[in-house]
Ligand SMILES: Nc1ncnc2c1ncn2[C@@H]1O[C@H](COP(=O)(O)OP(=O)(O)OP(=O)(O)O)[C@@H](O)[C@H]1O
C-alpha cells in the first residue's frame with residue numbers, strides 16, 4: 001500500500017562522498033517513525049531530502065501529492081527544484097535540533113508570521129490559531145517573550161507549534177531533544193506523543209532509544225547510507241532480524 | 254489724441270518686451286570666495302551678514318551700468334572657474350589674475366586692477382629683501398596663484414601653499430615659513446597692520462586682475478568692458494580704490510591718472526578699526542562677538558543637517574539595493590555593483606563631488622549645488638552602507654533561512670521577513686557611525702558653492718582673526734548635530750531588540766546591557782548549529 005510519504009531509490013552525494021546509496025521507504029499515514037543509526041550514517045540527510053532541503057541526486061520523494069524526482073544523468077535546475085520543494089513543504093513541517101525560532105519576533109509572532117506570510121491567513125485568525133497551539137504545547141503564558149527569553153524545552157515546543165500552524169500532514173524532526181538538558185527532554189517527547197494520538201504522521205531522527213521503543217510505530221535502522229532493517233518497533237526491538245541491528249541496539253538497551 | 258496714446262502704449266509694451274528679452278531684470282550672478290577675502294570681497298567685520306570689499310563695490314558699479322541687479326554666489330577659490338563654465342554664475346571677480354592658461358578656459362574683461370607681489374617677513378628678520386634672498390628657504394603663498402608659479406619657476410625656493418591668506422601669515426608668525434609672497438593688496442590689509450610682520454623689498458612682477466566671463470559670451474564681455482570704462486571715466490573706479498587705499502603707481506600709469514586721491518581711505522580705516530582689536534579683545538567683547546555668530550552658524554548648521562540627512566537617506570536606500578544586487582542579483586549586475594563599490598571606495602570623495610558638480614554638466618546633467626551635494630555624499634556613502642548591509646545579511650545564520658524555507662517561505666519572503674529584519678539590527682550601529690562620519694564629511698561640499706558650518710568657520714575665523722574661539726563654537730555645533738542621532742540610534746536599537754512589557758526596565762537604564770543582550774542571539778544560533 002502506497003504511504004503518505006514514499007521514497008524510491010534515493011541517492012545523495014556530497015562531493016565524492018555518497019551519503020545515501022539507494023534508499024526506498026514507504027511511510028504510512030498516522031505513524032510515528034524513528035530513524036536510528038550511528039552518527040554519520042545519513043539520517044539527517046535522508047530527512048532533509050524528504051522536504052527538499054537537499055537536492056536529490058537520483059530517485060524520488062513523494063509527500064502526499066507532491067513529488068520531487070531526479071533521473072540519473074539529467075541536469076537539474078536548482079530554482080525549478082526549489083519551486084517544487086516549496087510546494088511540497090506545504091504538507092510537511094520540520095523541527096530542527098537547534099529550534100531556529102526567529103529571534104527578532106516574539107513567540108506569538110513567530111507562529112503568526114508563519115501563517116500570514118506563507119498562507120496569507122488574516123492576522124486575527126492567525127493569532128487565534130497561534131494561541132490555540134501555544135496552549136496545546138503548554139506555552140500560553142509565554143506568548144510575549146522573545147526566543148532568547150525561553151528555555152530550550154520551551155523553544156522546541158514553540159518550534160513545533162510554529163510548524164503545526166501551517167496544518168502539515170507530515171512532521172519531520174531532526175534530533176528534537178539533543179540540544180536539551182535531560183530534565184527538559186520529556187516535555188518535548190510528550191508533545192510528540194500527544195500529536196501521535198491526534199493521528200499526525202511524524203518522522204523523527206533520534207538517539208532517544210527509549211522513546212523510539214515506547215512511542216514509535218515504526219523503526220528504520222540505517223548504516224552507511226543504506227537501510228539495514230525497518231519494521232514495527234516491537235519487532236525491531238524484540239527480535240531484530242539483522243545482526244548489525246542487534247549489535248547497535250545492544251549498546252543502548 | 255487717442256491714437257497717440259495707443260502708440261505710446263504699444264511702444265511701452267515693446268520696450269519692456271525687448272528689455273525682458275535682453276534679461277534686463279534677470280540678476281547678473283557673480284562669484285567670489287569670501288573666506289579670508291579682504292580687501293576683495295569679505296564679510297563686514299561689524300556685521301557678518303553684509304559683504305564689503307573693493308571688488309564688491311566695482312561689481313555693484315558694473316551691475317548698475319548693465320541695468321541688472323547683482324546677485325552674489327559664494328564658491329571656494331578652487332572652484333571659481335569650473336563653476337563659471339558650468340553656468341552657476343555669470344562673472345568671477347575675486348583677484349583672478351589674467352594668465353595665458355586661464356585665457357584658454359575663460360574670457361576676461363579688461364584689467365580693473367594692476368598690482369604686484371609683495372614679500373613679507375617676521376619683523377626684525379635680517380637679510381631677506383628679495384626672492385633671491387629666499388633661495389633654500391620656505392616661502393608661503395596661495396594655492397594656484399601667480400605667486401605660487403613665480404616661486405616654482407624662480408627655482409631653489411620651497412613653496413608652501415595655503416587655501417587662505419590668513420593661514421599663510423599665521424604660519425609666518427609661527428615661524429613655519431621664512432617669508433610669504435602674496436598679492437600686494439592682501440599684504441597691505443592682512444600683514445601691514447600686524448605689528449609682528451614687516452613688508453620688505455619693492456613690488457615683484459606685475460599682476461592684472463580681470464573679471465572672468467564665459468568664452469561664449471562676447472556681448473557680456475563687451476558690456477562689462479564698457480561699464481568698467483565708464484567707471485574709469487566718471488572717476489568711480491578711482492574713488493573706490495581711494496576708499497580702500499589701493500591706488501598705486503602702476504594704476505596711475507595704466508589709467509593715466511597720477512593726480513591726488515579724490516577721497517580719503519575710509520574703508521581701509523574702517524577695516525583696520527574693525528579688525529585691529531581682534532588681537533586684543535576682552536573676554537566680554539569676545540562673548541558678545543560669539544553671540545553674534547550664533548544665528549549665522551545656526552543657519553550653517555541647518556544646511557549641514559539638511560544635506561547630511563538627505564544624503565544619508567540616499568545612502569541607506571541605495572546601499573541596500575547595492576547589497577541585494579550584489580548578493581542575489583544576476584551575475585552581470587553583481588559585477589556592476591562590485592565595480593561601483595570599489596570605484597567609489599577607491600577614489601576621494603572630493604574628486605567625486607567635483608565630478609558630479611563640474612563634469613556631469615558636460616554630459617548634460619546639471620544639478621543644483623544642494624542636489625549635487627546630497628547626491629555626491631549619498632552615492633559615496635551608499636558604497637559603505639552596501640558593505641554594512643552585506644556583512645549584516647551574511648551575519649544572519651544560514652539556519653534561519655533554512656528554517657524559513659522549511660516553513661514554505663520563498664526566497665523573497667525569507668529575505669524580506671526573516672533575514673533583513675535581523676540584518677538591520679546588526680547594521681544599525683555601523684550605520685549610525687557612518688552618519689556621524691557623513692555629518693563631518695559634509696564639510697567638503699563647500700567646494701561646490703554650498704555654505705555650511707565649516708565654510709562659515711573659515712569665513713568668520715579669518716574675518717575676525719579668531720580661529721580658536723570660533724573653532725570651539727563650530728565644533729560644539731557639530732557635536733550638537735550628531736548627538737541626537739546617536740541617541741536615536743540607541744533608542745531604535747533597544748526598541749527593536751527587546752519586547753515591550755517584559756522585565757527590561759532596569760536594563761533600559763543602562764544601554765550597554767541592552768546592547769549586549771540584543772546581540773546575544775546573533776551569536777547563539779551560530780554556536781548551536783551543526
Ligand atoms: N552539507 C554537507 N556537505 C558535506 N558533507 C555533508 C553535508 N551534510 C552531511 N555531510 C556528511 O554526510 C554524512 C552523513 O551526514 P548526516 O548529517 O546525514 O548524518 P547523521 O546520520 O544525521 O549523523 P548524526 O547522528 O551525527 O547527526 C556525514 O559524513 C557528513 O559529514
Ligand SMILES: [Mg+2]
Pocket residue numbers: 043044045174175205
Ligand atoms: Mg544528524
